[in-house]
Amino acid sequence: MTSQDPQWFTSSYSSNGGDCVEIATNLVASLGVIPVRDTKDTGSARLEFPAASFAAFVQSVKAGEFGGV
Numbered sequence: 001m002t003s004q005d006p007q008w009f010t011s012s013y014s015s016n017g018g019d020c021v022e023i024a025t026n027l028v029a030s031l032g033v034i035p036v037r038d039t040k041d042t043g044s045a046r047l048e049f050p051a052a053s054f055a056a057f058v059q060s061v062k063a064g065e066f067g068g069v
Contacts, residue, residue, distance in 0.1 A: 006035045008042075023054075 006024030014020040020039045027033050034054040037046040
């Protein structure tokens with residue numbers, strides 16, 4: 001049984017002073033979504049992306065398709 005409550009986490013690369021997002025991957029199996037929220041305002045609204053769309057976004061970032069900083 002999968003919990004319907006998001007189990008939030010940030011990337012291990014997120015040590016930039018708090019300008020990060022948190023994601024919850026535990027809802028993929030039950031709901032097919034990846035919720036995303038602001039780490040500084042965890043009580044605010046969250047966005048939910050279809051798991052396949054979020055995976056495509058991550059692959060694009062890894063491939064450098066959005067430029068580098």
